[in-house]
Amino acid sequence: MARVVQVIGLVVFLLGAGGLADHLGPRAWEGVFLLNRVPLLAGYEVFANASVAIAGAAVVVAVDRLRAAAREEEGAGARAAAKAGADAEAAGGGAGAGRRTNGSDGPDGPDGGAREMSPRARSAPNATVVGAPVGERLLMWGGLPLVGGVLGALLNPLAEWALTLPWAPFEGPIRLITSIPDLPATIGGAVVGVVAGLVLAMIGESEAGTVTVTDHEASVTANGRTRTAPRGQVRAVFKDGKRLVLLGARGEEVAGGVVALKPHRLAKAFRAHAYPWRDDGDPHAEDFRRWVPGLPELSVGAHALFAARAKALEKDQSSDAEDLREEINALGIVVRDMNKRQYFRRVADTGE
Structure with a gap:
């Protein structure tokens, strides 16, 4: 579904960009780019095509960010699980190398075959990844641009309404907005609203953060940086305001970061891997x-x-x-x- 929406956004972008180029160029494809043939848009072809191109690009970027976030979350879980499995395999291999009974427990079995994988390696713990829920991401990358576009499209009526208020602030800029013809104000306002929604979505995603927990280590990714702490170093985990904190044996911070994730989701993830989560905060x-x-x-x-x-x-x-x-x-x-x-x-x- 995401790929279909992204393709639609790309088509919209190409129609807008192509219409803009054709209007400014030889008009060889005037029959293809419909915006150049709408009588209502006469005189506003450049503005309309540019706005459509920006809107299409915004859709492509929004869907791409959603897919990238999903891939990042899956990749973080896969990397953590692979590392945990490799550590478990190494530990199992070390234990097996120290035991030899009739040659069957050595590196090779009696028939010269490969040593059987240890039960610990076979059951390597899965990583638990806590990030912004899918619903929140859809709201950020879909809802915010949509709401921004609707509000932007209503820019002229909202400005006219604001002028009827006795205490309207910024009366000069508001009057300037109302002086713009309805059609370009609607199209331009919608595009600006969509772009503003995308900017807010980018800010929201960067502040959400991602936490990856395994039986062997925990990683906190926030504001583009990742800090990782081995399980053996962690003595306390808690949420301090907006910040997730992992403390070591001497009370030092071994990992942490500002993440907009619910405490109960974090607590569930850390407790699932036997980390000392503290509901009461910093000891x-x-x-x-x-x-x-x-x-x-x-x-x-x-x-x-x-x-x-x-x-x-x-x-x-x-x-x-x-x-x-x-x-x-x-x-x-x-x-x-x-x-x-x-x-x-x-x-x-x-x-x-």
């Missing part, structure tokens, strides 16, 4: 204190990182803030954010 929550410049227990280097991170948080530069968090973590300090304020605690048995 070290009482140890955090607010960072302010000049605290004597922090070094000059740590203060510089905190100060730079405070500026990144203020400007909503999440990527820079995450990079600086990792640098602070390397100093043996765990950072927690609340309303753009930074709180910190030290990791046990370590110094800067």
Whole structure:
């Protein structure tokens, strides 16, 4: 179904782009590109064809992103399961190499055949991948552009209605919108609305994140970066606001990231693989204190990182803030954010 919709979007794009080229060129294909023959669009052919081309391209991009997200989720699960199977096979092979009974437990059986695969390898655990549900993705990549297109198409009537309000803000720009003829305002508004919906969908998908859990490791993918922690290092897993956090034996953060995923879905995934999920949050929550410049227990280097991170948080530069968090973590300090304020605690048995 997705491929069919994508093909339709491609056809719409080609009709718009071809109509635009034909209108500006020799008009050799005027009978094919119908928009150039509609009397109502006389004088607006360039605008109409360009709008149709943009709308078709938007559909192609939206469906492509949906399919890419599905492939990414399937690929993450397959990679994690393959790694888990390889680890289990290696462990089974090591155990089998140390046992030889009448030659049947060695690398080769009595007849020189291959050693039987260990039961552990045969039953390698499957990966559990938690990402944005299909319904949410359809809503983002289908619903948002659709709603944006409808609202954009109604731009002129909405602007005229806004002018009837006694407190209408931006009266000048609104009057400018109402001065645009109905047809180009409808087509252009719809295209702008579709593009705006796609932009919102891209933002929503990037913030959703993906979490992959196996019996051997857990990976958190958020804002284009992936952090992975082996199962043996994880002592606590919890959701701290919007952030998923995995802590190690000394209370250090071994993996984490901001993911817009429901806590109960994450809890189910981690518990299915025997990770220590905590509904009550950070076991070290009482140890955090607010960072302010000049605290004597922090070094000059740590203060510089905190100060730079405070500026990144203020400007909503999440990527820079995450990079600086990792640098602070390397100093043996765990950072927690609340309303753009930074709180910190030290990791046990370590110094800067």
